[in-house]
Amino acid sequence: MFDVSVIVPTHNRADMVCRNIAALARQTMPASRFEVIVVADGCEDQTAARLQSLDLSFRLRVVEQTQAGASKARNAGADLAEGTLLVFLDDDMYADAGLLEAHWQTQQARPTLLVGFFSTPVEHRSEELFAASANAWWDNRFRRLGQAGHRHTFRDVCTGNMSVSRSSFLETGGFDEEIGRWAGEDYEFAIRWLKRGERIGYCPTARSYHQDQPSVDKALKRAYDEGRGHVLIARRHPECFMALPLRIALDGQPWIRIKRWVKLSRRRANTIPKLVHPAIHLAITFRFRWLYSRLFGISRSARLWAGVLDETDGLGGLREMIQDIPYEPSVQDVEEIDISQLPLDLAKRVTELQPGSLALLAGTEPIAWIQNTPGSEPIAWSHVVRKLEYWLDAHGLRELPLPEENGRGSQTEPDNQ
Amino acid sequence: MKTYLANVDIKQPIANQWGTQGYTTARLLVRSGSRPLDEIHVPLKASKPALAAKELKPWLEGYLPIRTRAYKAERVYLPSISVIVCTRDRPKSLRGCLESLSLVRHPEMEVIVVDNASETDETRKVVAQTGFRYVRENRPGLDWARNRGWCEARHPLVAYIDDDASADECWLEGLCRGFRDPEIAATTGLVLPAELETKAQHLFESYGSGMSKGMSARQFRSDEMASVEFIRSQDVGVGTNMAFRRSVLQNLGGFDTALDVGTPSGGGGDLDMLHRVLASGGNIAYEPSALVRHRHRRDMDGLVRQMRNNGRSYGVYLMKLWRNGDVSKAALLRFTLWTWGRWLVGRPVKKLFGRHRLPMNMLIAELRGALSAPGAYRQTYKNDLRIRREFDAPAMGGGTADE
Numbered sequence: 041m042f043d044v045s046v047i048v049p050t051h052n053r054a055d056m057v058c059r060n061i062a063a064l065a066r067q068t069m070p071a072s073r074f075e076v077i078v079v080a081d082g083c084e085d086q087t088a089a090r091l092q093s094l095d096l097s098f099r100l101r102v103v104e105q106t107q108a109g110a111s112k113a114r115n116a117g118a119d120l121a122e123g124t125l126l127v128f129l130d131d132d133m134y135a136d137a138g139l140l141e142a143h144w145q146t147q148q149a150r151p152t153l154l155v156g157f158f159s160t161p162v163e164h165r166s167e168e169l170f171a172a173s174a175n176a177w178w179d180n181r182f183r184r185l186g187q188a189g190h191r192h193t194f195r196d197v198c199t200g201n202m203s204v205s206r207s208s209f210l211e212t213g214g215f216d217e218e219i220g221r222w223a224g225e226d227y228e229f230a231i232r233w234l235k236r237g238e239r240i241g242y243c244p245t246a247r248s249y250h251q252d253q254p255s256v257d258k259a260l261k262r263a264y265d266e267g268r269g270h271v272l273i274a275r276r277h278p279e280c281f282m283a284l285p286l287r288i289a290l291d292g293q294p295w296i297r298i299k300r301w302v303k304l305s306r307r308r309a310n311t312i313p314k315l316v317h318p319a320i321h322l323a324i325t326f327r328f329r330w331l332y333s334r335l336f337g338i339s340r341s342a343r344l345w346a347g348v349l350d351e352t353d354g355l356g357g358l359r360e361m362i363q364d365i366p367y368e369p370s371v372q373d374v375e376e377i378d379i380s381q382l383p384l385d386l387a388k389r390v391t392e393l394q395p396g397s398l399a400l401l402a403g404t405e406p407i408a409w410i411q412n413t414p415g416s417e418p419i420a421w422s423h424v425v426r427k428l429e430y431w432l433d434a435h436g437l438r439e440l441p442l443p444e445e446n447g448r449g450s451q452t453e454p455d456n457q
Numbered sequence: 458m459k460t461y462l463a464n465v466d467i468k469q470p471i472a473n474q475w476g477t478q479g480y481t482t483a484r485l486l487v488r489s490g491s492r493p494l495d496e497i498h499v500p501l502k503a504s505k506p507a508l509a510a511k512e513l514k515p516w517l518e519g520y521l522p523i524r525t526r527a528y529k530a531e532r533v534y535l536p537s538i539s540v541i542v543c544t545r546d547r548p549k550s551l552r553g554c555l556e557s558l559s560l561v562r563h564p565e566m567e568v569i570v571v572d573n574a575s576e577t578d579e580t581r582k583v584v585a586q587t588g589f590r591y592v593r594e595n596r597p598g599l600d601w602a603r604n605r606g607w608c609e610a611r612h613p614l615v616a617y618i619d620d621d622a623s624a625d626e627c628w629l630e631g632l633c634r635g636f637r638d639p640e641i642a643a644t645t646g647l648v649l650p651a652e653l654e655t656k657a658q659h660l661f662e663s664y665g666s667g668m669s670k671g672m673s674a675r676q677f678r679s680d681e682m683a684s685v686e687f688i689r690s691q692d693v694g695v696g697t698n699m700a701f702r703r704s705v706l707q708n709l710g711g712f713d714t715a716l717d718v719g720t721p722s723g724g725g726g727d728l729d730m731l732h733r734v735l736a737s738g739g740n741i742a743y744e745p746s747a748l749v750r751h752r753h754r755r756d757m758d759g760l761v762r763q764m765r766n767n768g769r770s771y772g773v774y775l776m777k778l779w780r781n782g783d784v785s786k787a788a789l790l791r792f793t794l795w796t797w798g799r800w801l802v803g804r805p806v807k808k809l810f811g812r813h814r815l816p817m818n819m820l821i822a823e824l825r826g827a828l829s830a831p832g833a834y835r836q837t838y839k840n841d842l843r844i845r846r847e848f849d850a851p852a853m854g855g856g857t858a859d860e
Binding site: 278290355359362363364366374376397399401404405406407408409411 | 473475476478505506507509510511547549550553654655754755756758759
């Protein structure tokens with residue numbers, strides 16, 4: 041009945057969510073083609089009542105549930121949705137006018153798990169040290185995503201602004217609710233998505249504005265949640281461990297980087313942030329950037345490991361987990377391709393083969409080795425092109441037409457705006 | 458620092474070694490068919506995606522003439538053999554081990570997985586997927602599991618492999634090569650690391666020479682050895698990769714259930730068995746073509762614990778030798794103080810002067826383990842008696858009980 045269902049989970053942010061839902065009335069997509077479902081996750085500030093009182097041109101449904109986490113809220117919304125395309129939006133995202141249309145058009149061309157772009161508008165950015173570094177981190181992330189030939193991994197997915205077809209979402213199984221209590225449910229969903237052989241895309245024109253003000257305390261809490269969430273991800277998908285920030289534990293000696301010899305322990309992981317807290321705020325107030333970045337880094341990694349240790353129930357559990365993590369899959373059947381010998385159908389061959397690992401040679405000299413690492417997209421011609429830019433230039437192969445399979449150009453090429 | 462491990466067969470055309478990005482050196486086992494020749498260390502550039510064949514060729518030049526001297530002139534000897542894998546609560550490692558066993562080429566073999574009182578059901582599920590035999594041994598202790606293994610075995614040869622090791626394709630062929638001589642009672646094989654990704658694993662490899670005993674096949678004949686050499690049964694082989702004739706195990710009464718992992722002794726069951734084989738007049742063959750790759754502990758804490766267990770288990774083993782009287786007490790005392798004592802105390806002292814590459818906590822851990830050996834010896838035999846009473850087991854497993 042509807043083309044698009046927008047799903048927004050919310051928890052005790054009535055003002056913000058009302059403003060952002062009202063803003064959806066300005067979408068270029070006609071109001072009859074989309075609906076909005078807001079799932080109030082244990083809200084105590086009359087979010088539902090205030091939303092119902094809004095006068096909107098599109099259909100809005102408000103669902104209430106007892107507090108169970110954002111994952112459960114999103115899954116509940118997805119179950120109720122009637123649209124063919126689901127667009128997940130966070131309650132602090134102010135949608136740009138062309139958001140839904142951009143998601144819809146890009147998905148029509150080629151259905152993937154589409155990640156949209158979001159940022160804090162420049163004029164609203166705080167100059168505070170922490171906020172500035174957080175914004176810079178997000179900017180960098182999206183710049184990387186937008187590069188041609190970027191090979192998407194599960195870490196590129198963020199539920200703040202993403203779209204996926206409803207049937208595929210339900211087939212993949214939705215978000216994991218246990219991980220949803222902490223953080224990282226978007227990563228875990230993306231891992232399962234990639235395991236099914238599907239792809240991830242990025243659409244920079246599907247824009248929204250992130251209205252949340254980052255703060256040190258929120259970031260530290262998030263670090264703790266990530267610690268717990270990532271351990272759960274590693275337990276469910278041990279082969280993706282090497283792509284998580286937890287991988288530094290694999291060297292067998294997780295240590296918080298104050299001094300080399302400070303060993304990790306639960307007590308230290310919990311007390312270090314408390315000790316360092318006042319110093320961080322002092323550093324931010326007086327803009328001592330070097331001191332702030334060192335102290336924040338220490339605190340953040342301490343909170344991360346505190347989360348990890350709480351989830352694995354101590355160092356013993358962590359040790360057992362890392363002992364069993366499989367490393368890179370061993371190099372078994374390598375598909376070797378000599379690019380100097382097959383210039384014409386090289387692109388076709390790469391996309392057809394879908395090898396476990398791609399070994400590229402120029403004559404007898406090895407050039408590149410691309411593996412189907414768990415947690416990354418399957419190998420595509422655009423990824424190969426990016427790796428071999430220099431070599432292909434030298435052999436005059438840059439002007440190869442991209443095969444039809446990649447859709448219009450490549451999904452990863454940023455649309456010109 | 459990471460080391461890339463691979464096998465290079467010089468009878469095949471040399472291939473590019475892919476996947477070397479991030480590795481600083483490569484440690485390649487050069488083989489001629491299934492016969493190992495040497496291990497070479499090739500430096501790598503971490504940014505390059507592969508070790509090209511033409512870069513590798515100069516390293517192998519010296520071995521190429523040997524390739525024709527492989528095992529082709531011998532007649533093939535492949536008797537039926539039972540493989541025993543003892544495991545406890547390590548389903549993921551076990552899966553890797555069983556996968557490698559399913560690729561081993563041998564005409565007549567059976568695999569028995571002895572589950573030594575695992576707390577969860579995962580082990581049974583893993584074994585059910587592979588189709589190997591599953592046996593549950595509730596008496597805790599690795600040697601109880603090993604004894605149960607050879608009792609359940611149907612074939613006259615019994616081979617043991619650890620659950621965190623993976624066997625090469627020609628593993629059983631190599632072990633059987635050792636048994637071709639009818640006077641050989643037991644065969645041990647070559648154990649190389651499966652991965653060298655973490656610092657702890659590199660350190661374990663540089664402790665002694667890791668678990669490998671060299672690349673040349675040898676026979677240890679008890680009538681040619683002085684009795685004092687029987688003490689050093691760790692030179693003969695390692696418990697990760699060993700095989701016995703079933704009749705020999707039966708005559709000797711099986712493994713000593715008071716020893717090895719899972720008991721207060723922390724190890725030594727394999728040392729004790731190999732010693733008893735020699736002491737009773739049997740001969741042991743060391744056959745490096747029986748290759749097994751063992752995955753060492755990745756974390757430093759695990760390595761320190763391993764060192765402590767090493768010290769303790771060796772001390773318990775020596776005390777058992779003292780009580781048994783197989784070897785002259787004088788020779789044993791001399792060995793304990795002059796050889797082993799110097800090894801234990803000398804290394805930390807050298808480290809103090811900055812002349813040793815292993816970290817101090819590892820060296821001290823081994824010393825501390827050794828000092829706790831007398832207490833562990835008493836405790837382990839008491840524990841053994843308790844287990845026997847609890848499980849109402851008949852006296853099996855050899856070794857004198859200490860009351």
